Amino acid sequence: MQLSAFMRNNFFTEIMATITYIEAISKGLWEEMERDSSVFLIGEDIGVFGGAFKVTKGFLKHFGEERVIDTVLAETAIIGAATGAAVVGMRPVAEIQFSDFVTTAFSQLVNNTASIHYRWHLSCPMVVRLPSGAGIHGGPFHSRNPEAWFFHQPGFKIVAPSTPYDAKGLIKAAIRDNNPVLYFEHKRLYRHIKGEVPETEYLIEIGKGDIKREGNDISVITYGSMVHMALEAAEVLRSEHGVSVEVVDLRSLMPLDTELIFSSVRKTGKVLVAHEDNITGGIGGEISALISQHCFEYLDAPIQRLGSLDTPTPYSPPLEEFFLPNTKKVVAALIELAKY
Amino acid sequence: MAKDQKRKNNLLTDEQYLQLYYFMKLTREYEESILKLYRQGKIVGGAYTGNGNEATAVGSVFALEKHDYLFPMHRDMGSHLVKGQSLRNLMLQHLGRGNSLSKGRDGTGHYADPLLRIYGNISHLGAMIPMAAGTALASKLRKEKSVSLTFIGDGGSNVGDVHESLAMASVMKLPLILIIENNQFAYSTPVQKQKAMEKYSDRAQGYGIPGFTIDGTDIDAVYSTCKEAVDRARRGEGPTLIESVTMRMHGHSAHDGAEYVPKQLLEEWKKKDPVERIEKKLLSENILSHTQKEEIGKKVMAELEDAIQFAIESPYPPAEDAALGVYAE
Ligand SMILES: Cc1ncc(C[n+]2csc(CCOP(=O)(O)OP(=O)(O)O)c2C)c(N)n1
Ligand SMILES: [Mg+2]
Numbered sequence: 001m002q003l004s005a006f007m008r009n010n011f012f013t014e015i016m017a018t019i020t021y022i023e024a025i026s027k028g029l030w031e032e033m034e035r036d037s038s039v040f041l042i043g044e045d046i047g048v049f050g051g052a053f054k055v056t057k058g059f060l061k062h063f064g065e066e067r068v069i070d071t072v073l074a075e076t077a078i079i080g081a082a083t084g085a086a087v088v089g090m091r092p093v094a095e096i097q098f099s100d101f102v103t104t105a106f107s108q109l110v111n112n113t114a115s116i117h118y119r120w121h122l123s124c125p126m127v128v129r130l131p132s133g134a135g136i137h138g139g140p141f142h143s144r145n146p147e148a149w150f151f152h153q154p155g156f157k158i159v160a161p162s163t164p165y166d167a168k169g170l171i172k173a174a175i176r177d178n179n180p181v182l183y184f185e186h187k188r189l190y191r192h193i194k195g196e197v198p199e200t201e202y203l204i205e206i207g208k209g210d211i212k213r214e215g216n217d218i219s220v221i222t223y224g225s226m227v228h229m230a231l232e233a234a235e236v237l238r239s240e241h242g243v244s245v246e247v248v249d250l251r252s253l254m255p256l257d258t259e260l261i262f263s264s265v266r267k268t269g270k271v272l273v274a275h276e277d278n279i280t281g282g283i284g285g286e287i288s289a290l291i292s293q294h295c296f297e298y299l300d301a302p303i304q305r306l307g308s309l310d311t312p313t314p315y316s317p318p319l320e321e322f323f324l325p326n327t328k329k330v331v332a333a334l335i336e337l338a339k340y
Numbered sequence: 341m342a343k344d345q346k347r348k349n350n351l352l353t354d355e356q357y358l359q360l361y362y363f364m365k366l367t368r369e370y371e372e373s374i375l376k377l378y379r380q381g382k383i384v385g386g387a388y389t390g391n392g393n394e395a396t397a398v399g400s401v402f403a404l405e406k407h408d409y410l411f412p413m414h415r416d417m418g419s420h421l422v423k424g425q426s427l428r429n430l431m432l433q434h435l436g437r438g439n440s441l442s443k444g445r446d447g448t449g450h451y452a453d454p455l456l457r458i459y460g461n462i463s464h465l466g467a468m469i470p471m472a473a474g475t476a477l478a479s480k481l482r483k484e485k486s487v488s489l490t491f492i493g494d495g496g497s498n499v500g501d502v503h504e505s506l507a508m509a510s511v512m513k514l515p516l517i518l519i520i521e522n523n524q525f526a527y528s529t530p531v532q533k534q535k536a537m538e539k540y541s542d543r544a545q546g547y548g549i550p551g552f553t554i555d556g557t558d559i560d561a562v563y564s565t566c567k568e569a570v571d572r573a574r575r576g577e578g579p580t581l582i583e584s585v586t587m588r589m590h591g592h593s594a595h596d597g598a599e600y601v602p603k604q605l606l607e608e609w610k611k612k613d614p615v616e617r618i619e620k621k622l623l624s625e626n627i628l629s630h631t632q633k634e635e636i637g638k639k640v641m642a643e644l645e646d647a648i649q650f651a652i653e654s655p656y657p658p659a660e661d662a663a664l665g666v667y668a669e
Pocket of ligand 1: 044073075097101104415463464465492493494495496497499521523525526527588
């Protein structure tokens with residue numbers, strides 16, 4: 001249960017502000033920078049310009065050039081420098097302008113960053129912010145959801161919030177974590193999604209999912225942008241088909257909240273695993289395997305998966321629409337599951 | 341005097357200068373029309389222009405032969421045109437149509453046209469230079485005498501791929517020409533924050549290859565330097581690094597107001613507008629008459645009109661095509 005719901009149920013009057021997803025990320029970063037002087041930001045166009053998406057607008061003026069660092073255009077250097085600084089006790093937050101460009105720093109991340117604690121017994125407390133996702137006509141190189149590559153590489157914690165509340169709580173937790181945390185923020189959610197966020201401080205534990213809608217008949221296990229499609233689809237299933245759908249928002253991809261996943265599946269007996277990333281080799285495959293291994297006797301239907309096509313992200317609007325999952329596709333998959 | 345003769349003190353014939361002028365004008369107007377289409381909501385992704393870069397994009401490729409390889413970047417629309425690409429094909433790309441060279445799978449200059457030996461960029465800066473070295477390598481292995489020409493920005497020049505490919509190309513003496521388009525900014529970041537040395541061409545020394553810094557708004561400087569580099573590459577003497585100094589006269593892309601660019605800088609560079617420069621030169625040397633100037637202007641607009649009309653009337657690809665084509669037969 002979310003803190004906000006907890007507060008309401010317990011008759012506390014918590015002061016809440018309604019903010020956008022992008023504002024939530026900014027606020028979280030700001031608070032952590034105020035709190036801990038070892039936190040600094042490093043990336044391309046993040047200072048004077050405030051970032052390509054304006055997440056760090058106003059930060060340079062307040063925190064100064066030494067903590068809001070505009071770098072040369074070189075992702076390997078950004079990630080490598082963040083890793084080096086983290087190893088000696090700083091808490092860098094690196095921004096990759098579009099998550100697509102993290103590939104340029106792939107070697108640093110998967111070879112150096114991810115394995116430092118295992119090899120050196122040193123912590124590497126850094127965050128990499130990765131604006132990701134399609135649906136903005138960005139074509140093959142501005143639309144990626146590259147989380148699965150890093151999911152496969154032991155050593156990272158990975159989060160992918162879907163709401164302002166989660167976005168803020170998770171960026172703060174990510175900064176305080178003693179491991180490299182990859183923070184996937186969905187570009188399409190930035191200004192489209194608003195939500196209530198408490199004025200007082202809170203953190204969200206990495207590794208804990210959240211039930212975004214309770215239901216009894218089918219579980220949708222998902223994260224990021226698809227949480228919103230799942231919620232819309234759940235409403236369609238209720239009103240038009242009388243089917244009760246539970247929406248499990250993973251929030252953290254590494255570690256996965258297997259307890260929450262399993263308890264939901266044991267309750268409903270039917271599962272749709274959905275993500276915007278393409279299906280083959282996606283995180284949904286691992287989740288499906290875990291469910292079939294641990295909840296086999298509870299399942300009333302084969303586990304279903306939904307994701308993008310196994311192709312690069314196409315540019316032309318009809319192609320991109322066909323390529324991506326959407327609410328209609330979630331509804332169709334849920335109707336199929338309901339038939340079992 | 342005959343059009344196919346060079347005047348004293350001129351590098352090229354009158355006819356050639358008129359061609360250069362036409363291509364630069366066409367590039368300018370093409371990109372203006374892209375901006376217009378963007379504002380009308382007809383371009384679905386971003387819209388980039390190379391305003392200020394026309395002499396570099398056009399003059400460099402003018403030094404190439406048909407069988408040479410071209411790897412353009414996002415501000416080099418003119419290079420596509422000089423290499424023989426049709427306006428219709430470019431417009432189809434920009435509008436994501438099904439009959440575009442990428443079949444709608446990617447936009448802008450992101451396509452390949454093997455017949456024209458044009459290989460469009462991916463967005464990842466620096467990523468095309470190793471490939472350009474690869475076509476140069478193939479040319480060398482097959483004794484084709486084709487050279488490869490590519491570009492990178494002042495910002496993109498810092499990506500590791502650039503160093504790796506220059507290291508390889510210089511050691512292997514590959515026929516590669518790399519133009520660093522120093523247009524003073526990389527998105528919002530001024531060039532002073534991208535380099536600590538004086539000139540980008542200073543980097544050539546580190547590879548033991550020739551490096552030049554030129555005024556990238558001066559068509560003669562661009563053409564002659566590139567021609568020398570191309571000839572050198574063709575002779576088997578290896579790569580050349582050319583820094584072309586220009587100004588990005590527009591925002592990073594159509595959505596960017598570029599408030600971070602000092603007005604004064606724009607005003608200074610406005611005086612060196614490459615299209616105006618060549619126009620002035622040709623008019624003052626009587627290579628171009630005022631009537632011709634108008635005719636070329638009209639021709640350019642008519643050709644653009646045709647391409648826009650053709651592209652807008654062309655259909656999007658069928659949605660299901662998205663699933664096809666990942667693998668070759
Ligand atoms: C590897 C990589 N990192 C980041 C980006 C995002 N990006 C696109 S263009 C750009 C600025 C490029 O500046 P420059 O190389 O000087 O070329 P210009 O646009 O000025 O011609 C940035 C940061 C990218 N495309 N590729
Ligand atoms: Mg530049």
